Amino acid sequence: MSGIRSTGFLHLGNYFGAIRNYVRMQDEYECYFMVADVHSLTTHPDTKELKPNVHRVLAENVACGLDPEKVALYCQSHLYETGELYMYLNMLAYKGELEKTTTFKDKARQHPENVNAGLLTYPVLQAADILLHRATLVPVGKDQEQHLEMSRNFANRFNHRYGDVFPEPYAFNFGEQLIKVPSLDGKGKMSKSENQYATIYLSDEDDMIRKKIMKAKTDAGPTEPGTPMPDYIENIFLLMKLVSSNEVLDKFLDDYNRAVIRYGDMKKQLAEDMVVFVRPIREKAEAIRNDQKYLRDIMEAGAEKARKRAAETMEKVREAIGLKYY
Numbered sequence: 001m002s003g004i005r006s007t008g009f010l011h012l013g014n015y016f017g018a019i020r021n022y023v024r025m026q027d028e029y030e031c032y033f034m035v036a037d038v039h040s041l042t043t044h045p046d047t048k049e050l051k052p053n054v055h056r057v058l059a060e061n062v063a064c065g066l067d068p069e070k071v072a073l074y075c076q077s078h079l080y081e082t083g084e085l086y087m088y089l090n091m092l093a094y095k096g097e098l099e100k101t102t103t104f105k106d107k108a109r110q111h112p113e114n115v116n117a118g119l120l121t122y123p124v125l126q127a128a129d130i131l132l133h134r135a136t137l138v139p140v141g142k143d144q145e146q147h148l149e150m151s152r153n154f155a156n157r158f159n160h161r162y163g164d165v166f167p168e169p170y171a172f173n174f175g176e177q178l179i180k181v182p183s184l185d186g187k188g189k190m191s192k193s194e195n196q197y198a199t200i201y202l203s204d205e206d207d208m209i210r211k212k213i214m215k216a217k218t219d220a221g222p223t224e225p226g227t228p229m230p231d232y233i234e235n236i237f238l239l240m241k242l243v244s245s246n247e248v249l250d251k252f253l254d255d256y257n258r259a260v261i262r263y264g265d266m267k268k269q270l271a272e273d274m275v276v277f278v279r280p281i282r283e284k285a286e287a288i289r290n291d292q293k294y295l296r297d298i299m300e301a302g303a304e305k306a307r308k309r310a311a312e313t314m315e316k317v318r319e320a321i322g323l324k325y326y
């Protein structure tokens, strides 16, 4: 189970941290993937862009290879059971631990005018999304590690207080370390809502991709051999590892080690490889976004599949809590 907020254009971080694994999992596992539209309300109260954003997230997921026939691809707000489980889990979550969550502190600092209770209880809603399907594997990027730990805590508290209902969910990347795709300005991660010019979107036109990559921070000349690689150079290599061939990566690593690297050439190569990677996804997503009937069919079928599992879980939850009075 996993989800992506409908807060804007999907980017390379969403792809490599999350969607790539959704696609890898779809043949082997029972999968539930959602557009987290309710989560987006915690930081994006203006809903003018909500509908196009929801459509965009759906279309971009499918364009990346997610097959709505194989998985339940649905909208968070269409699954009312989530709200009910969120309510019960809120009684097991403590104000102190929620206030200590890194994402809450970051978002509260960025938007002091809108520190709402939904933002504070974001990890509880996320736990409800996951536990509603009694999911065990959650394909996410590194930024979600702390939230997953909180989901496990809430699951264990529930089981301890009311009886075993939930397995423990873990962040999943096929046994590899979780991924963080860095932003091009060397500050933090690529993100839908921040760092627009330092994030490569799956919808970026070829020239925009070239422009953004060429502006990425590097040094004027090679680093002295034997000195540690600066973060911003490491980031360029990391991006290259994601989209370029091994031969290309090895060539530039070798150039770096011999202190003969030309960063301009490296960025040009990276930009071209990035263009080749993004273009087919962008073109496919555009076509899907224009097919409103297809999008509606995906959402309806996805919600129906998800609801089956959710209804089963909620029966167990109500019974365990003792909400059956006759």
Ligand code: ATP
Binding pocket: 002, 003, 004, 005, 006, 007, 012, 013, 014, 015, 016, 017, 018, 139, 140, 141, 142, 143, 144, 179, 180, 181, 182, 189, 190, 191, 192, 193, 194
């Ligand atoms: P927002 O800026 O609105 O918070 P976001 O870009 O951080 O959005 P989310 O919707 O919060 O994206 O996350 C969707 C999925 O993408 C999650 O699994 C998250 O871990 C992953 N993800 C987001 N950004 C990155 C990144 N830069 N590197 C790796 N994974 C990422």
